[in-house]
Amino acid sequence: GDSVTQMEGPVTLSEEAFLTINCTYTATGYPSLFWYVQYPGEGLQLLLKATKADDKGSNKGFEATYRKETTSFHLEKGSVQVSDSAVYFCALSGQGGSEKLVFGKGTKLTVNP
Amino acid sequence: EAQVTQNPRYLITVTGKKLTVTCSQNMNHEYMSWYRQDPGLGLRQIYYSMNVEVTDKGDVPEGYKVSRKEKRNFPLILESPSPNQTSLYFCAVFGSSYGYTFGSGTRLTVV
Numbered sequence: 051g052d053s054v055t056q057m058e059g060p061v062t063l064s065e066e067a068f069l070t071i072n073c074t075y076t077a078t079g080y081p082s083l084f085w086y087v088q089y090p091g092e093g094l095q096l097l098l099k100a101t102k103a104d105d106k107g108s109n110k111g112f113e114a115t116y117r118k119e120t121t122s123f124h125l126e127k128g129s130v131q132v133s134d135s136a137v138y139f140c141a142l143s144g145q146g147g148s149e150k151l152v153f154g155k156g157t158k159l160t161v162n163p
Numbered sequence: 164e165a166q167v168t169q170n171p172r173y174l175i176t177v178t179g180k181k182l183t184v185t186c187s188q189n190m191n192h193e194y195m196s197w198y199r200q201d202p203g204l205g206l207r208q209i210y211y212s213m214n215v216e217v218t219d220k221g222d223v224p225e226g227y228k229v230s231r232k233e234k235r236n237f238p239l240i241l242e243s244p245s246p247n248q249t250s251l252y253f254c255a256v257f258g259s260s261y262g263y264t265f266g267s268g269t270r271l272t273v274v
Contacts, residue, residue, distance in 0.1 A: 084263075093253060094206075094265040139205060143263075150196060150221065151255070151263060155205040 052077040056140045056154035063130055063161050071125040071157050073114075073140035081142040083107075083116050083123040084151070088137045097125075097138070130161045165190050167256050169266035176244055176273055184239045184269045186254030194257040195237040196221065197229065199250040200268075206253065212237055244273040 057072040075081065085097040085107070098107030100116035100123065107114050112127045123140060140154040166189045176182055188195065196211035198221075208221030212231040226248055228240040241248060254266040 093267045096262060099262065150208050150211060151198075151206075153198075153205040153207075155203060 052081065052142060052144075052152045054140050054142055054152055054154035056138075056157055058155070059157040059159065061157060061159045063159070065132055065161055065163050066129045067161075069125070069127040069130045069134075069159070071138055071140075071159070073123045073125065073154060075121050075123065075140075075142050077121075077142055077144075077152075079144070080118075081144060083114070084141045084143070085112070085114055085123070085125050086139040086141060086153075088139065088156075090136070094139065130159070132161050132163055135159055135161045165256075165258075165264050167254055167264050167266040169252075169254050169269050172267065172269060174269060174271050176271070178245055178273055179243050182241050182244060182271075184241075184252055184254075184271070186237045186239065186266055187235050188237075188256045188264075189235070190256060190258055190264070191234060192256050192258040193234070195231070196255050196257075197227070197237070197239045198253045198255060199223065200253065201250050209239070209252075244271075246273050249273050 053076045055074050082101045084099045086094045087097045098109040100107040103118035105116045114123050114125045137156045137158045139156045141151045168187050170185045193214045197209040198206040200206045207223045210229040212218045249272050252269045256264050
C-alpha cells in the first residue's frame, strides 16, 4: 500500500539556519503530496501542497518540490524562526486528492533563539 | 469560514465506560474521517465516510464505531474503551475546494 517516510527527529536548529526535512513516498499512480504543520497544543494545518510532478508548493517561506523520479517531497526553508517550532508531517493522498491521507510519522522541529 | 468542530477537547475516562467524541462540519462536504495520532506513529485513519449512511474501516478500526446519519455529523464511538486507545484524535473533512480541514483534536486518556 501507499506509504510515506520522513526523516526522524527531533531536529534542533538556531534561528536563521537552513531547514531541510526529507520525505519520500511509495504510491501507485500520481498521488497529491502535502506538508502539514502542528503547532504545540493545536490541530493540523495545511502548510503547502503539490498535485503533480515538478510542482512546487510554497507558503510562509517554506517550499517543497514534487519529484517523481526520486519519489520525494522534501521540505525546505532558508531561514527558520523560533515561531517555526512545531511538528511537521508529510502526507499523500490518492490521485485526484479525494482519497484518504497517508501520513509520515512526523518530525519535531525546535528553533532556538 | 470552513469549520470542523470536535468535542470534547480533553477527556479522561475509565476502562469500559462507553464514550462518544463528536465531530460536525459547516461545509456540506461528503467525505469525513477520523484519525488517531500517537508518538512515533504519525496519524492513522480509523474510519471514514463517503456520504450519509456510507462508512468504512480505515487502517486501525478495532475498538471503534462510527455513524453517519446526517451529512454534518460524524461521531466516533468507543463502546468499551481500553488504555491502548489513549491517544489524540482528529476529525477531518475533505472538500474539493478546501482540501482537508482538521478539527482541533480530542485528547483522550483511558485509565
